[in-house]
Amino acid sequence: MSKLSALPSEGTDFIRQQIRADLASGRYGDRVVTRFPPEPNGYLHVGHATAICLNFGIAEEFNGRCHLRFDDTNPDKENEEFARSIKEDVRWLGFDWGEHLYYASDYFERMYDAAVGLIERGLAYVDSESLEAIRKGRGTVTEPGVPSPYRGRSVAENLDLFERMRAGEFSDGEHVLRGKIDMSHTNMLMRDPVLYRIRHARHYRRGDEWCIYPLYDYAHCLEDAFENVTHSICTIEFENNRELYDWVLENTGFQEPRPHQYEWAGLNLENAVLSKRSIAPLVVAGVVSGWDDPRLATISAYRRRGVPPEAIRMFARLVGVSRSGGRTEADKFDHAIREVLNFECPRVMAVLDPIRVVLTNLPEGHEESFEIQSFPDDVGREGFRTVPFGREVWIERSDFSEDPPRGFRRLVLGGEVRLRGAYVIRCEEVVKDDKGVLTELRCTVDAATRGGGSPDGRKVRGTIQWVAIDSALDAEVRLFSELLKPLDQDPEEDKELIERVNPDSLVVASEAKLEPSIGSDSPETRYQFERAGYFWRDPVDGLGERLVFNRIVALKSTFSTKSDRRRARARALEEKTSGPSVRPQISAARQTAREEDPRLEERFIRYQSSYGLSTESADLLTGSIQTALFFEAAMDANDDATSIASWMVTEVRGLSEDGDLSKVGFTGEALGRLVELVGDGTVSRRAAKDVLLRMNESGGEPDALVREMGLETVSDTEALGMIIEEVLSLHPEEAEEYREGKGKLIGLFIGEVMKATRGAADPKVVEGLLRERLGS
RNA sequence: UGGCCCGUCGUCUAAUGGCAAGACCCCGCUCUUUGGAAGCGGUAAUGGUGGUUCGAAUCCACCCGGGCCAACCA
Numbered sequence: 027m028s029k030l031s032a033l034p035s036e037g038t039d040f041i042r043q044q045i046r047a048d049l050a051s052g053r054y055g056d057r058v059v060t061r062f063p064p065e066p067n068g069y070l071h072v073g074h075a076t077a078i079c080l081n082f083g084i085a086e087e088f089n090g091r092c093h094l095r096f097d098d099t100n101p102d103k104e105n106e107e108f109a110r111s112i113k114e115d116v117r118w119l120g121f122d123w124g125e126h127l128y129y130a131s132d133y134f135e136r137m138y139d140a141a142v143g144l145i146e147r148g149l150a151y152v153d154s155e156s157l158e159a160i161r162k163g164r165g166t167v168t169e170p171g172v173p174s175p176y177r178g179r180s181v182a183e184n185l186d187l188f189e190r191m192r193a194g195e196f197s198d199g200e201h202v203l204r205g206k207i208d209m210s211h212t213n214m215l216m217r218d219p220v221l222y223r224i225r226h227a228r229h230y231r232r233g234d235e236w237c238i239y240p241l242y243d244y245a246h247c248l249e250d251a252f253e254n255v256t257h258s259i260c261t262i263e264f265e266n267n268r269e270l271y272d273w274v275l276e277n278t279g280f281q282e283p284r285p286h287q288y289e290w291a292g293l294n295l296e297n298a299v300l301s302k303r304s305i306a307p308l309v310v311a312g313v314v315s316g317w318d319d320p321r322l323a324t325i326s327a328y329r330r331r332g333v334p335p336e337a338i339r340m341f342a343r344l345v346g347v348s349r350s351g352g353r354t355e356a357d358k359f360d361h362a363i364r365e366v367l368n369f370e371c372p373r374v375m376a377v378l379d380p381i382r383v384v385l386t387n388l389p390e391g392h393e394e395s396f397e398i399q400s401f402p403d404d405v406g407r408e409g410f411r412t413v414p415f416g417r418e419v420w421i422e423r424s425d426f427s428e429d430p431p432r433g434f435r436r437l438v439l440g441g442e443v444r445l446r447g448a449y450v451i452r453c454e455e456v457v458k459d460d461k462g463v464l465t466e467l468r469c470t471v472d473a474a475t476r477g478g479g480s481p482d483g484r485k486v487r488g489t490i491q492w493v494a495i496d497s498a499l500d501a502e503v504r505l506f507s508e509l510l511k512p513l514d515q516d517p518e519e520d521k522e523l524i525e526r527v528n529p530d531s532l533v534v535a536s537e538a539k540l541e542p543s544i545g546s547d548s549p550e551t552r553y554q555f556e557r558a559g560y561f562w563r564d565p566v567d568g569l570g571e572r573l574v575f576n577r578i579v580a581l582k583s584t585f586s587t588k589s590d591r592r593r594a595r596a597r598a599l600e601e602k603t604s605g606p607s608v609r610p611q612i613s614a615a616r617q618t619a620r621e622e623d624p625r626l627e628e629r630f631i632r633y634q635s636s637y638g639l640s641t642e643s644a645d646l647l648t649g650s651i652q653t654a655l656f657f658e659a660a661m662d663a664n665d666d667a668t669s670i671a672s673w674m675v676t677e678v679r680g681l682s683e684d685g686d687l688s689k690v691g692f693t694g695e696a697l698g699r700l701v702e703l704v705g706d707g708t709v710s711r712r713a714a715k716d717v718l719l720r721m722n723e724s725g726g727e728p729d730a731l732v733r734e735m736g737l738e739t740v741s742d743t744e745a746l747g748m749i750i751e752e753v754l755s756l757h758p759e760e761a762e763e764y765r766e767g768k769g770k771l772i773g774l775f776i777g778e779v780m781k782a783t784r785g786a787a788d789p790k791v792v793e794g795l796l797r798e799r800l801g802s
Numbered sequence: 803u804g805g806c807c808c809g810u811c812g813u814c815u816a817a818u819g820g821c822a823a824g825a826c827c828c829c830g831c832u833c834u835u836u837g838g839a840a841g842c843g844g845u846a847a848u849g850g851u852g853g854u855u856c857g858a859a860u861c862c863a864c865c866c867g868g869g870c871c872a873a874c875c876a
Contacts, residue, residue, distance in 0.1 A: 038816065065876055100875065157874060166872050168804045202874055212805040214872050223874035242876050265807060266871050291808085291869095344825065346815045350808050351869065358814070358826050368839060404839055435837065444835060478835045489835050556836050585837040611864050642853075642863060676854050676862045711855065712819085760821070770821065773857055777820030780856095789856040 039347035041080070041288055045088060045257060054256045054283050058090025061255050062116070063097045063130075063246070066108035066230075069317050070115045070325045071300035072338070072359075076293040079342035081259055082121040093253055094123035098131045099245045101229040115325040119335045130249050131231045137240050137248055138192065140278040141203060141221060145184045149277050150221060151177060152187040153204045160202070163209070164217050170210030171217045177206065191224055194237045198224050205244075207273065215270045219243055247271040248278065250285040258285045261292035262351060291351040293342075295359065297508050298323035304523050313527050314509070318566070320576055321509040321531050331506065332552055332562035332578035334370065337363040356508070363579045367552060367560045372400035372409055374544055375446065375491040376555035376575075378503055378535040380420035382495065385451065387470045388417040396477065398447040411543040415448050418495040420539045422557075425490045426467060428456065433585065435488035437467070444489040446556065450475040491556045498539040501573035504564065505533040505580075540573065557581065612641070616649035629654050637667035646675050653679070656687040659694025664702040673701055677715065681722055692721040700728040713737040713785035741788040746779070746795055749787070753778040754799070764800055772796060 045058055060081040064074065085092035094116060098104045116123070144150035153160065153176045165171035179187075191201055203222035211217050221244040226237045240248075247270075250258045258271075268287045275284050299305060300323040308314045317324055320331035328338065341362035345354050385392075393416060400409035425436040425443070437443040437453050444450045449471040457466040474481055478489070510526045544553065549569050552562040559580040568574030620626040626648045633644040647657050653674070660670045678697060682689045700717060703709045709717065709732045717731050732738060740746060753775055754761050764771040772793065779792045 043818090063876095067876085097876070103875080160874075161872080164872055166804085169872095170804095171872090199874070214805085217872085220874050225874080239874090241874070246876080262807075263870055264876090266805085269806090289807090296813085344814075346825095348808095348815065350815095352814065355813050355826070361826060364838085373836075373838095402834090402836075402839065404834090433837090446835060448835095450835095480835090486835080488837080491836080554836085554838080557838075558836095559838095581836075581838050583837060613864075640853085646863070672854055672862090680861075715819095763821085768821075773820040775820085776856065780820080791856095793856055 039290075040349065041257070041259060041290060041347060042084065042087075044288060045084065048256070049088070056089075057254070057256055058085065058088040059093070059254055059256045060084050060090065060259060061093040061095050061250065061253065063093075063095045063249070064112050065097045065100070065104060066106075066112060067100070067103040068108060068302040070112055072295050072298060072323045072325075072328075073293045073300060074115075075119060075325055075338050076342040076345065077259070077261075078116055078119055078121060079339050080290070080347060082116075082123075083339075083342075084257070084259075090256075091126055092121070092123060093126040093128055093255070095128040095249060095253070096130060097242075097246065097249065098129055098229070098231065099240050099242065101225060101227040101232075101239060105230045111326065115329075118325065118329055119338060126253075128249070128253060129231060130245055131229060133245075133249060133252055134232065134236055134240070136252060137245060138238075140248060141188065141240075141244070142185065143278060144205065144221075145188060145203075146181060147277070148181060148206065150184070150203055150205050151179050152184050152191070152201050153177070153218075153220075154187075154201050157199055160220070164214065165209070167214060173209050174204070174218070177218070188222075191222070191238050192236070194226070196224055198226055200224060203238075205270075205273070213266055213269055215243065215266055216273070219270060243267055243270045244274055247274050247285065247287075251275055251278075251280045255285045256283070258287045260287060260289055262289045262349060265289045289349065290347050291349055293345060294351060294353045295323060296353050296356045297510055297512070298356070299509055299523070300324065307524060308527070311524055313524065320504070320564075321506050330565055331576050332560070333363055334366050334552070337366040340366060360579050360582075364560070364582065367554065367578065369405060369407075371552050371554040371560055372411075373402070373556050374400075374411070374553045375413065375493055375541045376501075376503070376558060376561070377420040377422050377491065377493050377498075377539045378505075378555075378558065379423045380493075380537060380539050381423045381426065381464060382466045383419050383421050383451070383492070384466060384468050385417050385419070385471050386454070386468050390417060392417045396447050411541075413447065413541050413543060414494050414497045416494045416496050419445065419492040420495060420498060421445075421467075421490055421492050423464070425488075426453070426464075428464075435585075436490055437469075437488070442472075442486055444475070444478050444486045445492045446489050447478050448476075448492065449473070449478065450480060450486050491558075493539040493541050495539075497542045499542055499545060499573060501538045501540050501575055502568075503535040503538040503561065503575045503577065505535065505577045507531050507533075538575070540575075552578065554581075612645050613649070616645055619649055623651065625651060626654065633667075633671075637661075637671075639667060639671050643668075643671040643675055646679070647671060650686075652687045656690075656694040656697075660698035660701065661694075663695045663698025664705070666701060666705055669701050669705060670698060673697060673718075677718060690722060691725055692718075696721060696728055703728055703732060707739055707741075707788075708732065709737050710739050710785060710788055712780060712789065713739070716785055735784075737784065737786045739788050740783055740786045741791045743791065743795060746787060746792055747799075749779050749782050750775070750792070750795055750799060753782065761800065 048054055049056065062078050062081045064070065082092045084090070096109055141150060153174045155163065155174050155176065160174070163172050163174055187201060188203055190196065201224060202220045204218045204220055207216045207218055209217050220241055222238045222240055224237060225239050228234055229236065271287050305317065305322060309316060314322060318326040318330045320327050341359050344358055344362055395412050395414045397410045398413050400411055401407040427434055427436065427438055430438050439453050439456055442450055442452045451469040451471050453467055453469045455468040456464060457468065459465050480486055507530065508528055509531045511528045549563050552560060555561050560578040561575045562578060563569060564574045564576045620630055630644050630648040633639045633647060634641060648654050657670065657674055661667060664670065678687065678690065700714055704711050704714045717728060717735065717737065720726065720731055720735070757774070760771050760774060775796050776789055776792050779787050780789060
């Protein structure tokens, strides 16, 4: 299990970094509260599983808690059975919500009250337009919406209507409650979102108590707030919803510290069929046996197939967390399963597609048995089982070849192979029926090799599994592989899922033979069938008298699948996109701003002609009047226009979120002075950036700050020389590599010296001294 | 087409202005009574162009590519 320690150290992803920062700043005290909020309208799948691992995993790591909350706000789709199976799945994955099981439907009263509050503050209104009219009024992504004619209703009227909506006076669709925000907002979700709709439907938990139901954007954030959630983690497609999330909380009285939403990309697993929409038709068509068909990517399918929950947790860790979406290869999941199972599973022998072997030099009725290790030495676990042997054994049909391909290491006519743990045998004769089909192999055992050894030291090229015929158990073994064939290259051909079904995704070996030792094991034992893969008994069809085994995952092979593995390389190699090289251009938005404001246009021209700024810099500084005025204020303190412009462009503009520099923590004059200090060598540019950040956070004058922070440039060769010696003595190997030509390492040394002086050293002087010292 | 987000080996992630790292996949070798496991080695990346800087994957700009948003779903 050395691989586990090689996993990326936990806690480096951006969400955990955020939590760490919040813990450090004391934003929520020491509280960390996450939640997993499924809607009980379907079964959980791998994507959910990774989300569960994230949320519950964070709670464990940070000593916080994770709530399981059913987001059951839509009576049309939800039911108790889904809620039950979700709880089962979360528990099976190994997580525990303790007492923190919640239902959104328990909050309906509080949500209603909060909506009344919104109406009272003029932030919500009852709209009586038709669904169609509301849709139309919302506009499009490029055109603003138009206000509803009911937008101006009085608070009293809204209150009355909303109350009557709840009382059931209206039928479905007659009215809705809408937030009053901004019908021309660039974020479509902010164009007066619908908060409540009328739905006369029976809710699986609340019955007929309610006939109005809140919508996601209104309900979800309140659920988080009611439960004092700190970090509300969802997937990237909810990113646009964050603005509304914040709006609702801020306007329903939830002040900081309140919940905040963070989005991650979620899992996209190659070839996984998981959405309810995709699975349903497959079930109807009989392509899969149900929601738990082992070829599916639902949690219940994995459970049935035999995938251990630890493997799913390990997979989640392997995949990691980021904001950039992608598609994870199925190989990675298989790897995680094997990693867990290799350690867990006792080895056993099974023959899936048997062919009879008669050992002609053993007497009729020969009986013998072997004690065989259940684990290979490298797994390091104890265990033996007794395996009977006899004159006739089954071996795998594919372990014999009359026409062996190159590199074939199994049995051939006239060749030897080792029966695992038993004897080395030699194939003397091949028996076929009248159709030419192989029916039997006649072989001889080498009595000197009992136990499988070769006392004479000869190399036996292969070892194969076997099962003695007299004591073999009959079984059905189900072999699963990708449910879907790879997507066609031609994107025009948008095939139905059902047309992509791989006819070989389920192969049934109905004549399989197993060694008898498994008869005494618990039916939930997972095994490695040697050389074949990992298996366990199918919990639905295989727990009775009849033995039915599922292959959980095949063993990795570096031989038989050689040609299959080409698919890895054959995968669509999308061309890396690289646009034509283009000179930086003037942005349309700033261009427009200048066209509308002559003060900006005038400056755009003047900055170039009088100050000699590049067109790009002049453009960036004249997008808004605040920016231009800030720049000019800096120029009052220091007339080095080019330097100030570059500081403005690369450092200062980013300091304010919305580009309004009046919100920055220092004045233009202060910037000008700081740039002057850099210009005259008082402070290095590197150190000046720290000063700038400090000024932004807590104000102050540049001169004083430079002194206070001890950042006056150090260019004294003697002082720097000592630091350099120290750095070099700490990095002797790197110094050697540098002398041998790895010139890049100069950056490391300079960086270390800069760090040692907190940025005060003059990097040019340092570089000169270093090169001199290292002889280059 | 407007807004927001995202571009690092084939794939998933690190590097938070200072040696582009790990895992999966793939290739080779060692070892092997599993063509498994393990071990050793290898191939392989910062979308492009400019700018700022002693130094840029990282900061700035533009371009290119991808995603999300116009349900009374979540």
